[in-house]
Amino acid sequence: MNLKMSVKQLTLGLVVSLAASGVSAETLRYAHVGAEGDLQTRFASEAAAAINEATSGNLEIEVYPASQLGGVAEMVDGIRMGSIGMGHHDFASLARIVPEVAVFNAPYIYRDAAHALAATDPETPAVKEINERLIEEGGVRIVGRIYRGARHVSSNFPVKLPADLEGKPFRAVPLDLWVSMVKGFGANPTPVAVSELPTALMTGLVVGQENPLTMIAANKLYEVQSHVALTGHMHSVLAVFVNEKAWQSLSDEQRSAITEVLDKKADESLEWAQSSESELVDELKGHGMTVITADDGLDLDAFREQVSAQINQDFPNFGPYIEQIAQVE
Template structure:
């Protein structure tokens, strides 16, 4: 279950390189003030990028300037996995990732991104709330395994498929290479769509699409729009195969250096941003989908012949084969949350 410790030695070179580039990327601490670095892979104009800055602004406000957070978007501090590991080792203080990506630090987190797992967004938010018994249990495991704690989660969106052709059944994707996040649960999700999953870091997706390394990818509509994927992808299929929580994590050693008052300020900021970012995503989803249609992207849903039941059946079959033994108890706990 603890997958973090054997990789520490392999992180040494990455940590040294980042320290050289940043001049000292570890948090700058003093008795009076603290400057922390928050690295992520998303564009500043995406909801993911905006909520990171919202959190930084609120922390500065609620700590009366005692703690400042500088946000580094667009993979400036490394690829997704590198930033996750950098947060674990303390090279940077804060980062965010999908739950499946967080599973690279503590494997059970991958269960949260299982295809077709949640009844709706409200169910997802209850499962991933900081006071959820399951999330508290998972957070303790993450701290023990990787020295990282969850600050908050929010609804990142529901993932859909984009390609350059119409897809209505899993058979339509036979032999097609589709970009997947480089984590097991996502690879399985793409395979369940009927495609050949190809692990590609987000920073490399534009090149992978342009060169034909992959012929499609999957993401929420906000990501498709904010990153202009409509320029390289003609079709959007509303497969809704994974409902995502974005997970914002902080190095546990840095957290311990905060005063009680500062921790309360972080928790207040976290609760507010969680609610605001979730509302932002939900309010924008329909508008963004309409915008993609205006930009001449062909959108295919059940009304256009998309066979959702076929995708769900394929996903459930693979999940049961590969993850029921590993995550079965977690799935039971999630299903019991009302």
């Protein structure tokens, strides 16, 4: 293999090497920011193994978890440029390319977890329309998704109403959609990268945050937070996306194998998240957290009304896509 070809393939996030048998094997670099123990980390590692098996060892997915290849912005830029072949994060992380893609992470738009997974299938009309724009404008293609669980609010004081968060510094994922949502909570949005979140909570830079229970447990946020309110304001669905040139460089069989594996793993991720919810609540209680539900006075309608009003104000272009999402069975 000459140097020119090697450099070209590396820029696509693909590395081609000669196996001992003389058969070419390709390696696709896959990056994400999830910590060890998080459901998304399990997804990536199991999907990588399944893809390798489905392609008879001719395609290896090399996973780099826990922000090893950079934070969210660096990862997305790397996939756009091709230095990283593949990765996953919230749909909204691609909003710098196509702003409307953030709709798939919007709060209160899914009926339940199964609807969230069905509505984010890459073959649905809304995702296909967005995908065409992502490919054309950013060279990135959505090829799968992960259901990670409902997102809930954690804090170091009881939260039952948006008024309880009024004016307080609250962590926002460093994306416009999350900043808008936290404004809807009534709090002061403070963008913090996930890798810096425990320290930000410990030092009081922020007094609360929101995430699925699996992330709260995996990142041991119970060490710096005393309460979790089961607001379920957002169904966390992550997009799995790939550099378009790298995708086109794969064979039809390899692309089909990736798609089939990711579809199967998406269904499994839903099962993982739903089966672990009650166990995670018990685990967090065991670590001393106070869990607040509607039975304890948590006003879910107040959160829904206030957050939805803020999102509708800040993202009026979401309307047509929300209608398409609502029509998915």
